[in-house]
Amino acid sequence: MGQVDPAFIQELQHRPNLSFTVDDGIPTIDLSRPRDDPSLVTEIGNACKKWGFFQVINHGVPAEKRSRIEDAARSFFALPLEEKTKVRRDEKRVLGYYDTEHTKNVRDWKEVFDITAHDPTCVPASYYPEDSEVTWWRNQWPEHPHDMREVCEDYVAEMEKLAFRLMELIALSLSLPGDRFRGFFDEQTTFMRLNHYPACPSPLLALGVGRHKDAGGLTILAQDDVGGLEVKRKRDGEWVRVRPTPDAFIINVGDIIQVWSNEEYESVEHRVMVNSERERFSIPFFFNPGHSLVVEPLREVAEAQGRPAKYKGYNWGKFFVTRKRSNFMKLDVENIQIHHFKITS
């Protein structure tokens, strides 16, 4: 990536600080308890409410599956560009290798490899609301490393189990039946990303990922020991860093949970700082519902709150493909956001 191209440069107010705070107040939750353990449910609920972010330990994902995918990611990104571009993403094949993603119209200092969790995945063919045609997203697998496909598929299966367990705990924490969200993930549009953030000559001008909220249901992130993920602390709006914790996963509530829970829980802004010494790797798993789902506040949650629904329903598939499009190219308009569906009266 060489010297910093102006496309990477953040506006002054969005640039990171040289000094940063690691906030150990971000909860760490031990999952080695029975599925519906009341203290566990309470901890999950508090973490979602207060932080929107937490880490989990003793989550049951075998360490060996994680280290295999981490190794595969390292070998893939170490390949020459011409090899990586053989599985390059384009407007037709939206999964695969990509190094020019933009967040809020500024280029991110990273390269990625995207796969869908269920291959093929059905999504709307276009973002036009009146067009009901669908299309299928398919994975592209590189030749190297030779076991990339197997390693990713094994890891995805583990992530999915963990995601369902977490959604169950979140449901219980909202006084809902444990399986309340389950059916929403039929024909899921979940995808996973391998991120590589190369060392950056100007880490105070660029970001690995610009500030954003995750649009989907729930994100499960594996980060390495370098650090760089920053969360906008709800209490005071300060950017604070999530401490890299060996074997832990970082969980965050996405926009969809914010809507389902009628803002009982909020999706929190986060970003990634890069540094001039060390490259960094991370693997987010974005747990998303089926494309045809209309996302709206759950009636029973709004009733229990004694408040009206705060959002109009929106079609997840259309939202998702609109967002993908704007990640793909620099647009003149603001990216689609859930606040566009907020009921303001």
Ligand SMILES: O=C(O)CCC(=O)C(=O)O
């Ligand atoms: O790399 C990270 O730590 C987080 C990446 C992220 O927020 C994203 O890809 O949505």
Ligand SMILES: [Fe+2]
């Ligand atoms: Fe994110």
